[in-house]
Amino acid sequence: MTVRTRFAPSPTGYMHIGGMRTALFNWLWARHNQGQFILRIDDTDEQRNMDESLGPILAAFRWLGLNWDEGPEVGGPHGPYFQSQRRHLYVAALARLLESGHAYRDFELSADTQAQREAAEKEKRVYVSSRASLSLKDDEVAKYLADGRPCVVRLLIPRTDKVVINDHIRGTVEFDCSLMPDPVIARSDGSPLYNFATVVDDAEMEITHVIRAEEHLSNTPIQILLHRALDNRTPEWAHVPYVASPGSKEKMSKRKIDKYRTNPQFQKLFELGDQVLSRIGIDPKSNDLSPVMVAYYQQVGFLPAGVLNALVRLGWSLDDQTEFLSHGEMIRKFTLDRVIQSAAGLDPDKLLNFQSHWMSELPANEKLNGCLRMLKQAGLIDDEDDKETQAKVSRVIELAADRLRVFGDIFQVDEFFVTDEELRIDLKNFQKRVVQPENAVVLLQDLRQRLSDTDDFTAVPLHELLQSFAVEKQVKVGDIFPALRLCVTGKAQGADLFRSIELLGKVCVLHRLDRAIGQAESQRMP
């Protein structure tokens, strides 16, 4: 039997990073077994704007390269793939359940049900349904129905049973039916509830493995009972732990972003994100985009390979040493029995480390494209198709080397893209290395002249020139190099100084030196 897995998101307008990992496990299991991965949209409560709410979810799947064999936009033999359009299936299944006596119409007022529940709680007893409606005679039911009395449909729980779940990840888990109230499976308007619709769809779509977050574990006995009542072949189960926020065991949540901002383990990620997002015109404090969402990583310029690698290693491992896995390796090696049982916190440090690795593996042209897009968004280049621009960006990327972990890191070397006037100087270090030292300005003036006289403005000769200049002036290179760097790049540290100077070009370097010297002089004035 071919393996069929599914991911059934509710269209909420964003893709949760934890949900993405659950989806990844589903996808991986299907691909590993040459099976199918299905996307089904759980929109049982009516949706406002489907494009807006579903778009980001599909975009996240596309970005990470998780293709679906059946679902929205691609269709398939078990469509439609929107639960809101599958009403007829639920209606039919509901009729069967009513017919077979596995479910019953409950006319009890919800206020009464509620009161019983509260009373039970007060007396510390387990609440189970009163089942008062079960003693109604057929003609009474018919009359109530004719009168239009509202009722819900409940599944009749076999109270003497136990449900045993054989979970791929949890092992054997038992639930005692005598403790379970009869769950509502259809509202008074006839619409299905989650547990019911899911069961009908999983069966109709021939899902073989239900791989989902562990918070659904307590729904599972109800779903198993429903499958039995419907005479379905019950799928296999695998409840994966949820993704916790860094350094905690709490489920990561969109509503807790402000709390995460103060979390030291999250710090580095937020710093990187804030810096990049503000650069491309997104307000990082608005929380419309946050590390809880997949889109955040895309915007900041993370690589799909890095995000995927981080997600797959969260709660799953191949052995005692494999860390890096490509798409293909993941598919080949992934198995459910190696998924861990406990919740795992997302580790921003490790995520960044995976980024570095996959960025270093990335072909030059893809690096270029990623950076071009970033620079374009920030307005630092005009035309990303321009050959000259591309050549320049390529050289900057080469120069930045492994400093580039995500595409957004290209802004760390913005000195190559801003105008001389826009160049922002690290004032604290400028004070320390240029303004305060007695002879710095004089030296720089002298150096400026030498540079001006040089025709060969390439790295090696420039290095030699600077070296001999230091010897001649009897100063340490440690005094002159940083000062020069500050003047022409605005930064205290960065890529190779001489190659940077070469790339900036003579005109720019001289101009920036002039400006900096002037600035230093004016600051030295008493």
Add this chain to the structure above:
RNA sequence: GGCCCCAUCGUCUAGCUAGGUCUAGGACAUCGGGUUUUCAUCCCGGUAACAGGGGUUCAAAUCCCCUUGGGGUCACCA
């Protein structure tokens, strides 16, 4: 509160199914040293964990029980 799940370095994890080879391995982070004009990279090295208590056993991180702690879930939400 009921039910259910979980528990190894700061973090992600290996080891647990079939107890000994575990003075508990790897990775990230961190600290120290080396390379480098700076930063980053790279190389070398260090610190660092079986939640606690009882059993079972010649032997327990591994099996059993209890405690503690953490988490999930208890809707006419998904």
